[in-house]
Amino acid sequence: MRKIGIESLKPGMKVARAVYSSDGYILLNAGVVLKDRFIEQLRLFDIASVYVEDGLLPDVEVEDVISEKTRVEAIKTVKDMLCSIKREVNSGRSLLIRGPKLVATVQNIIKDLLSNKKLMVNLVDIRTMDSYTFGHSVNVCVLAVITGMALNLSEAQLVHLGMGAIMHDVGKVLVPDAILNKPGPLNSEEYRVIQRHSEFGYNILSKQPEISSFSAKVALEHHEKFDGSGYPQGLRGDDIHLYSRIVGIADVYDALTADRVYRKGYLPHEAYELLAGAGGSMFDYDLVKVFLSHIAAYPVGTLVRLNTGEIGVVVDTPKGLTTRPVVRVLFKDGILLKDPYEIKLAESTRVLVSEVLSEEEFIKLKNAS
Template sequence: MRRVPVTALHAGMKIARPVYSAGGQMLLSAGLELTERYIERLGKLGINFVYVEDGLLPDLEVDDVISDETRSRARSLMRELLQSSTGKRVDIKRCLLLSKEIQSVVENIVDELLGNKNLIFDMMDIRTHDDYTFAHSVNVGVLAVMAGLAMKMPRERLLQLGKGAMLHDIGKIDLPLSILNKPGKLTEDEFDQIKKHCQVGMQILKHSGYVNIVEAAVALQHHERYDGSGYPGGLRGEQIHLFSRITSIADVYDAITSNRVYRPAFPPHEAYELLAAGGGSMFDYEIVRIFIEIIAPYPLGTIVELSNGEIAAVVENIPGFNLYPRVRVLFDPYGQEVGEMKEYFLARQRDIVIHKVIDDVFKYVKERSAQKKSG
């Protein structure tokens, strides 16, 4: 099994992990053989990658950090919550009822993560354009809790952090989709409307009566920046609550690794570098240092070219060695398939490093083979 960008899919590949909508509807089932029509449909849905079986890594299993059942339930609840407004009127009673259910799903997330050893985020969530807001809220909650775990927070604090992080964007509940999904640059007036979602979210949660002030503060402060350049209050440093500082990093990471109508997703290794560069300016340096230890710049199944010219797949990510995973060599420098098992743990093989990520490996090795023949 490996993760393949939709732009690099070929007819005949088989879906390895089902693709669901935010409402829980299965769009593509595991085992389905892809056709050109299916691949075109995936592109139109705004899905930027899927997990496939193509014979390269038949023994590799890629598992989510939480169960499919918990993720599906969380996404469905967030979908219902963020659609619980009529026109400009927010249904506070409905929000209250759903927030109680969200408390339950956050408990599941926290307990599942507490029971997961050597935790690292190396499976990307598959989502459509229409599912972005709901899936994003869940991912931010999961990432925030993972960071809290790495910071040795007790369970009760993790529950508060997870709930606040999952509800961070509730203030977008009555923003028009024409602004949220605008493909071009926002006008000044439109950006002012976007910025109001922080105060709106704080008010919704505060008046719901089921969210404490610390959890509600995340909705208000998740766009504040450590250097004071954020909004709505221009807060800086430790004026920003710890939960908000964590959530802001999770929010940005998940947003930039997702396809949006106005730009394609950043690959995980580029998002990793962007976050690392933001430590001490946009973000709290110490939290960034912890956060980049729990995310994989090269998720399992990523195909890479090594500095010695060999082409390999990432088969294991080990916490603390994120930039130096274990890789399995698939092709030699000339694009010829390697006959016997050959792996490097790059943390110990320091004379070999990852040179670049390859999206379409079959096209790449074909070109390599052609070069060898012509040379």
């Protein structure tokens, strides 16, 4: 199973993981063989990439840290919640968030994560362009809770953290769509408007009887930076609540790796390096270390060239050694091997990933061998 950009999809490829619309409906099920009209349909729904099974890795499954059912239901819940809030705000009615449903959603995520023995984030989420906000909210919740678990937070604390994470961007319902969805850079006035979403979100959540002050604070502080350069209050260091510091890291990582209308997402190893470099300045260094210890720099299915010249695909990442994956070597000296072999970079310390290959480069190698 490998993730392939829509521009590289070809008829005859088999879908390895179901593809959903922004409403949570299945567009293509796992096992479907792609046809031209299916690929065109995916383009119309702004699907940027798809997991396919092309025969090279029939035994490799890219596993999500939560179940597909939990993720789909969570995204639908967030979408319904945010759309309902926006309608109520626009109509001038008193706003009441359906707390129990939101709590149940967060508890389902926590339950899945607590039952997962290997919390390594390998799955690069696939979402439609118009569902970015909803998928992003769920991803940030998942990433924040994983980090909270690594810090040995109690289940009650994880709920507060998860609630703040899943609703961290609720204030954007009060930001005009023209600014939120602008394909180019924001001017100074637009940027000031979008910055206010933190205060908007806090004002919304702090008035909800079933949402704690800890969760509401996440909406206010998730753009604060450890060095004091963030907003809206310019808080520094430990003056930023722990939950807000965690969600701030998760928010940036997921935003970096997401495909947007105006740019392609960073590759996971690029986002990993950017975040690692920001530890100690923009972010709490110790929290960044904990966060990245559960993020595969090279997710399963990533095509890589090693410093030895061998070319292969990542098939596993050992816990705690997120930049030292297990690589199944497929090409040596430019020749496709009949009997691939695996190298554990955690044990072969002189062997490094020197480059991540694109699908186009990989196809050229296959055709040339």
